[in-house]
Amino acid sequence: MKRLAAVAALLGLAAVTACSGNTGDKSAAGGTGGGGGLYTTIDGNKPGLDVNGPFNPWSPKGNAFAGYNVMKLAWTKNHLTDPNQFYPGIAASWEIAPDNSSITLHLQPNNKWSDGKPVTAEDVKFSIALAYTQGSTAFAITPGAAGAASEVEVVDDKTVKITQDMKNPSVTFVRGVMDSAVVPKHVWESVLPADFWDKLKAARGEGADADKAREEITALAEKVLAFAPPKDVSAGPYTLERMNPGEALLVKNKNFYNAANVGPDQVKLLNYTGNEQIWNYLIAGKLDSAPFTAVPTDVMKRISATPGNGVVKGFSPVALGLAFNQSKKPYDNVHVRRGLAYLINRDEITKIASPEGGTPAVTTTGIHQKPAADWLGDELGKLEPYKLDVAKAEEEFKEAGLKKEGGKWTLPDGKPWKFTINVPAPFSDWVSGAKAITSQLNAAGIDAEVLSVADYPIYLEELAAGKYDVGFWLIALGPAPYNIFQRLYGPSNGWSILGGKVKHAEAGKSGNWMGGPETIEVDGEKINPGELTAQLNTVSGDEQKAIVGKLAKAANQDLPVVQLWDYVNTQFVNTNRFTGFPENESDLLRQPAGVWIQLGMVKKKQ
């Protein structure tokens, strides 16, 4: 009885706290319609909050949460086919030169930092200088890097023009620029030397002076990463108020340009270290929204059963492929790869491994099936679908010279064939997917096993070092077509762009672990897929479409990877406290919730 009383008392206390919280919210909401309230979510990019992390967007452990207290120039929409679409951020509007050679940014006219100082073009230029030290895509000091800026010009207090180095242009240049975080110059000024831009100019040249300048800039990288501003000065909708290991509390930045339309007064970002923690938050109805999280079917049912919880699904330009190291036998033989493709039942694999977060790949094109329909049109249906077909697989294996003895496939020389798939252990969907593949292959007489490694960075390192025969590999990372196909015919398969020229490295060298041949035959025509991929950077329109078509066909016939499933961006929202969440298929699902909030969409439920 006593215990019951204590529980009742505790519950009463909780109710009082909740009530007082609500009153506080109402008074804080003031006059703005749909304002107020505490929005609880997690930051998908920050597993494990670090109380001592600096307010530094470049620091991996930084307490800088994109969309909340960190602003980018603009937010990339990741449109199916057009990489140059954005939501406004620090920049209110922009003009892109037709040939992608420059972009002129017009900053938000009334935007101020949370300490009251205006956000100016100088802040943007200074932030770009900081980005150079970190070597981002558009701001690279490597000579000849594709899509790098050559000049940053402050036109006036609110206008900046950034010009691309047209010696080696890239269609992703604009995206690279827009993806830059902007920090206050008056807080960060001490980090860079006064003559930074002169050094940068020198670094972009050639010779010993240039090398020295590059070294100096690279040396600044550590200083930038380690810099910890004394307090959070934000141009975003929120500033970090306080945090503990369990959560970070952000409060509204009254100086934010769109503060009047920012709904929640406060945002609480909860700490998490693994998916199961997020599942439990969702089941408890604690989160107002949660970014993509892999969820098993039964947990999904529990989450959906919580009052107010809803699932929103959209497109995510990511697919999973089973990639081969073609410098290892028998994977150098295309018939072996095709035979394997016929034996893998992708529907079953997806059902087992990623029932809620993926759809089985329709075939291997290297492109996620949604944009594939846009890029390829009718051609998509003409590609070989590699449906489960044991007879065809046997034909392909026989063509490759493999032998079947006692129900087991062996290599042409009669030696046993051991098929080992490597996966990183923390990715539970990959582990179960790989296990399911080995089960299917074992049933077909291939001696298959799964080998896991402790974590993803080690996995990528060992993969790049050519230690694996077969491994899982993320592909189709659009929207820019170059980005899509460089996963198949880029640096990991030997092709890199240096000084505007495409170079092919031998298998096992310069990060070439896929080890495919330099030219392949597609429909009787010899093509160099790496060169075609590099061309995607410079061409546009129909020409680009034609190359994408050719490369998709190449991927389909050559099978450097077997495309297994295309990810579905499955997110969660809870409408008990807030409304105005993005709908299914909205491109906003590819933005953090902070962007929905800063654009004025999320409102407190009345």
Add this chain to the structure above:
Amino acid sequence: MTAQTITAAGGAAGGAGPGTGRAALRRNFWRGVWRVLRRKPSRMLGAVIVAGFALMGVFGPMFYPDHLPRDTAALYAPPSWEHPFGTDFEGTDVLALLITGSRYVLLTALVTAVITVVLGAAIGLFAGFRRGRWDTVLMRITDMKLTIPGLPLLLVLSTVWKFTSALEMGLVLGLLGWGGVARAVRSQTLSLRERGFIEAARGLGLSTTHIIGRELLPSMAPFIAMNMLISVTGAVYAQVGLFFLGVLPFDANNWGVMLNLAVFGGGAMSSPAALPYLMAPLLAILLLTLGIVLVVDAMDEIFNPRLREE
């Protein structure tokens, strides 16, 4: 510890008794074991559990094909007569996974226990009996070994070593675990070597090998045997833990991997579907620990006459 114990434990104290006498003692010993087991049913249960696990590890996997059958229409199926612990993420019977996985777990545990005990006892006996310089050197090595934290070292080792065979895993766990046993055996030896019967043996001019092997070791056999059983549980926890953390290579029917996939892949902590998949290896570990604890209890009485309630 008294001379009586030594007689009971080791056969013949003092060594060269007539063969028939030794056989009689051995018979008496086993009779004693049976009596002790019978006195408390729990001990009998313990012995049955431990024997059951041993049989499962040796013969269990023989009843299943190399690649376990799966039913993709029944992923995470609930427990039924057909699948007493349900099925896993790809529809494989969890009981079959448990049984086929027991061999690796138990073999590792056995290898670990043997290495821990043999190495620990040998070093402890030698250091304690010899004293002096040998003792100092060996005990400093032991101290150093004891200061190395086991789990972090295993985590680091697992990045370079894949531990694909149970023997390798057992070897590493054994090499990491002998420190405690060595220290305890040494202190026991130090105390025993001053006793009258050892003095007498020395006075008789018996060899060191004889004194250590025939006089000291039997007195400590019960202690060592108990340590061996306890290190079996330690080894099971350690390796299952490593697999659970995902630092060791995937092996579908390893108990630790089952726990890992149930929690992180199946959401066993968040929803009931994968709960049987989680519970099966947990229950197995619990049962094995229980069995060992009960057997240790019985051993205590077998070897320690003061506990005997004749």
